[in-house]
Amino acid sequence: MKYRFLLILLILNFIKVYSEDFTIEELLNLKNQGLISEEEFKVLKSELSNEISSVENLYDLNINSKLVSRTFKVYEKNNRYFFPLKEFFKYINFKNYTENNSEIKLYLGSSLKEVKINLKENDEVFQKNDEIYLQSNKFSEIFLNTLTINSDELLIRMYLSFDTPSEITQLLDISKDKLLRKSNEEDIIYSSERKLFDLGYARIQLGQVFDKSAGQKKYKDSWDGNLGYQGGLLYGEITADYDLKEKELNTVRLEYNDIWQGHNLDVENRRSGNNREWGIFFYKDRGYYETTGGQVIIRESVTLGSRVELIYMGTPIDIKDDDNGIVEFDSPLIRTDRTYTLKIYEPDGKIYEKEIKTVQDYNLQQKNQFEYKLALNENSQYNRYKTDVDVFYGVTNNFTVGFGYSRDIEDIQIGRDYTGNIKTETKYLNNAKIDLVYGGTYNAVSYIFNISGTKTLNSYNSYKEINSEEKSISLDERYSYKYLNQFNYLKWKLIYEHEEFGDFYEEKNRDRIDLKYDIFSNTDVGYKYEVKRYRYKGNDTSEQITIDTDYTWNKFLFSIGTSLDINDSESNEYRASAYYSGWERLTGRLENVWTKNGDEYESRISLYNNSFGGFVDFSTELAYSKQDKERVSFKFSVKIDNWLKLDTGLSDDGAQNHRIGIDKIVDLKNPTVKLNTMDNSRVKVITFIDSNNNDIYDIGEEIVPGVEVNIGDQIVVTNDIGEGMFYGIGNGIIYDMKVTIKKPSYTLGNNKIKIKSNFSSTVDAYIPIKPMLTLSGNVELDKGLNLDSDEKVEFYNDIIIELKDLDGNVVETAAPDNEGLFDISGLFPKEYYIEVTYIGSKYDLKTIREEIELHYSKNNSINTVLLRISNNNIAINTSEYKKNMARLRR
Structure with missing residues (x-):
């Protein structure tokens, strides 16, 4: 005890005199050797901590439950811990960072989260010997989910908040394996065959209408x-x-x-x-178009009888029923450079989505890609046709050339008659168009340059009255050309456009500037400036500031916007809307618009649903309009079981409108089938045994009855001749077909069966059923080898038999049993390689490989092979040898 006390005094004295050279690690070693107790260790450690302002210790470092270092250098300064950054990066093999004198920039995990660390020395960071030390709290905030520091045992445990490079590599390997497995799966897609004629579907719509105007007491009835x-x-x-x-x-x-x-x-x-x-139209559908006034319209072709929701930021903002298979949305929330989703509800209950991105690319094409726009329209007023053709071709991925031609019907003013009235002649006018588009990205700046122009090719003279003077101007002067720049950088977007006009036009030229800045992801402020210069009068200038913000919270979407006309406050517009989609399939919206400094105001509140329980669809709307004599109106529409529809409209001035009607779909090939839409197809499935493994039904191949097939929510079981029929399969949708084969030893193999019908017809889907074959073999040893039973068993153990596909990939590996027999099952009727290798040392036998073809027989699923082995040769006999199969199974 006396010596122990002297030791402690010696240590304390040493701490006071040589504190910089004595470390907590050395104290820990004394404790581990039993020279000092746990209580003494804590006292001395406390004394050491008080004497030492900056101590470097070596810790055991455990990252994500794995010990990565026993020499992790940690600085302790004033009871605060500082971790070496680059040493930490070395342990996790992290290299995705850049460093300069002022900061280090990191990109963490697979999401590439950007983090910047200021290297100017402060309470959180300092540098020493080319190492960066970061305070533990800041370190944990950036890199960790949890951190545990045990200073008594010099142990640090940390769990990272991001994927390490090795974990990312593992994820990539897993994804690669999934892709490889998927690449081995064969998608067989059956689609509609175009036919000269295929009897389709009829849709019957009848309705009785009751109308009453404001101030009237009686209804007027009609029908449609x-x-x-x-x-x-x-x-x-x-x-x-x-x-x-x-x-x-x-x-x-x-x-x-x-x-x-x-x-x-x-x-x-x-x-x-x-x-x-x-009319004839040849085109590539973009899903939207922009009006001359700048309003973006989303347009989509859908199934007759469909309802379509327009979804923005996950919230429905509008809903419309189709009009002869077309829906169009013109909500003020539709703007360029945004992403929208159309959720399409078909009458038969099927639902699918389509994404629309309103990005202006000015018809920029990929290399060698064409886009055509052709319209040929008859004008019954003139009994003539007008033509409009545009062709865009991608010379490179960045440069597109476009040419166009239009042939329009116009009334040309040629002068005045003797009464003073203007005389006209109807003429065909030919116009040529050209477009040059160049776009790309440089140093994070996306750019597009567009030069375009149009010119009338005819030389007719047109009569015009300019400043009370009558003039004749040739249509040669009817031309215009335009230059446009668009730049996108980070949150900025700038469009500059300049257009010049020929002498035929009153307008001489115009300039337009459109500047937009995205303050946040869904909040932007814009400035628009346009000046039009005329030949015979002054200029027109317009300036506008726009502010739009959209915000989602819980199930709400709030949208606020304004358009401020700098030159005319009467043209200002203010918008405020709220949308709610938290009632299962119900969606509510409140929209308000103020114009003319609040003198005109309109408010609209509505509630609607889609497929509520698969039985009732309804929409209701209450509207107030100050500009329409403060009118209040109410509308209600309900559709029951997809065939009975009721519509009601009420106004506070007494006007009413009511309609009751039916909407019924009939399959003209099978009128007894209940259908809810005309835009569908029938699917006839035929299940057969693909005896030659070519995925094609060949004459003579065996039909398989009793196979259960699912498409959507429909199930059929193939009949005695292997056939089944589906009705009401929606067009334009890819359906996965689920096939359940109840017979043993049969499978779909690697095939996935899909159905996609693009137009109303009958799809014939031949489903290939793969028979599972077995390759049975026998190894026959030459009698000249003079082997006894034990030597034969030893020889069989030295034989490896591999079955490979024609690409050389191993399908299955087998070895003979003690009698020289082997089986490989689960095979398809196709060609394989069989490879036999002797791995022993007593004989000099070379590996042999031969191609074999497995065949399917209705009476036998077993193919046989015989391996003959002598002292210098392995021979493969793939012919059917006439031996008792029971002997092979002994």
Whole structure:
């Protein structure tokens, strides 16, 4: 005890005199050797901590439950811990950072989270010997989920808040394995075959209408009705609509969707007053277009009878029913450089989504990519056709050349008659267009340069009255050309546009500047400036400031926006809206718009749903309009079981409108089937044994009955001739087909069966069922080897048999048993390589590989092979040898 006391005094004296050289680690060693107790260790450690302002210790470092170092240098300064940054990076193999004299910039994990650390020495960071030391709290904030420091045992445990490079590599390896497995899966997609004629579907709509105007006591009743048809015709899909009340045929449209590289072809015959007009359109659908006033319109073709929700930031902001298979949205929330989702509810209960990105690219194409726009329209007023053609070709990935031609019908003023009235002549005018687009990215700046122009090619003279003078101007002077720049950098977007006009126009030129800054991801402020300069009068200038912000909270979307006209406050507009989607399938919205400094005000509140329990759909709306004599109106619409529809409209001035109607779909091939939409197809499935493994039904291949097939929520079981029929399979949607084979030893193999019908027809889906075969073999040893039973067993143990596919990948490995027999099961009827290797040392036998083909037989699923081995040769006999199969199974 006396010596122990002297030792402690000696240590205390040493601490006071040589505190810089004595460390906590040395104290820990004394404790571990039993020279000092735990209590004495704490006293001495406390004394040491008080005497030493900066101590360097070596800790055991444990990261994510793994010991990575026993020499992790940690500085303790004033009871605060500082960790070496670069040493930490070395242990986790982290290299995704850049460093300069002022800061170090990190990109953490697979999300590449950017973190900056200021290297100017302060309470949180200092540098020593080319190492950066970061205070533990700041270190934990940046890198860790949890941190435990045990200074008594010199142990640090930390769990990272990001993926380490090795973990990212492992994730990539897992993803690679998934992709490899997926690449081995074969997708067999059955789609509609274009037919000359395929009987389709009829849609019957009838309604009784009761109207009462403001101030009237009695209702006026009327009715409406339409008969629709959709089916296959001329290798496309025809849609027609007949007005039963007016006894007139409305638009008839023949559609060829995705006929070539994403382009669609439409041929239509439409009603125009008492006449009919033809139109042909060839185009690539972008999903939206922009009006001359700058309003972005989202337009989509959908199934007849569909309802479509427009979703922004996860919240529905509008809903519309289709109009003859078309929906259009023009909400003020639709702006450029935004992403929207169309959620399409078809009448049969199917739901799918389509993403729309309103990004302006000015028809920029990829290298060798074409985009065509063709429109040929009849004008019944003149009994002539007008044409509009545009072609865009990607010379490189950054440079696109566009050419266009239009042939318009116009009334040209040629002068005045003797009474002073203006005389006109109807002429065809030919116009040429050109577009040059160059775009790309440089140093994080995205840019687009666009030069375009149009010119009339005819030389007719046109009569004009300018400043009370009559002049004749040639149409040669009817041209314009435009130069446009668009730059995007971080949150900034700048568009500058300059356009010049020929002498034919009163307008001489114009300039436009559009500047936008995204303050946050969904809050932006913009400035628009445009000046138009005229030849015979002054200039028109417009300036506008726009502010738009959209914010989501819980199930709410709030939107506030304003358009401020700098030159005319009467044109200012203020908007405030709220949308709520928290009632299961119900969505509510409140929209308010103020114009003319608040003198005109309109408010609208609505509530709607989609497929509520699969039975009832409804929408209701209450609106107030100050500009319309402070009118209050109410609308309500409900659709029950997808065939009965009720509509009601009320106004506080006494006006009322009511309608009750039916909407019924009939499959003309099978009228007893209950359907809810015309835009669907029938699918006929045929299940067969693919005896030659080519995924194609060949004449003579065996039919498999009793196979259960699912498409969506429909289930059929193939009959005695291996056939089953599905009805009401929606067009334009890819369905995964689930196949359940109840017979043993049969499988789909690596195939995945899918259905996609692009137009109303019958899809024939031949489902290949793969028989599972077994390769049975026998190793026969030459009698000249003179082997006894034990030597034969030893020889069999030295034989390796590998079955490989034709790409050399090992399918299965087998070894003979004590009698020289082997089996490999789960094989398909196709060609393989069989490779036999002797791994012993007594004989000089070379590896042999031969190609074999496994065959399916209705009576036998076993293929046999015989291996003959002598003292210098291995021979493979793949012919059917006539030996008792029971002997092979002994």
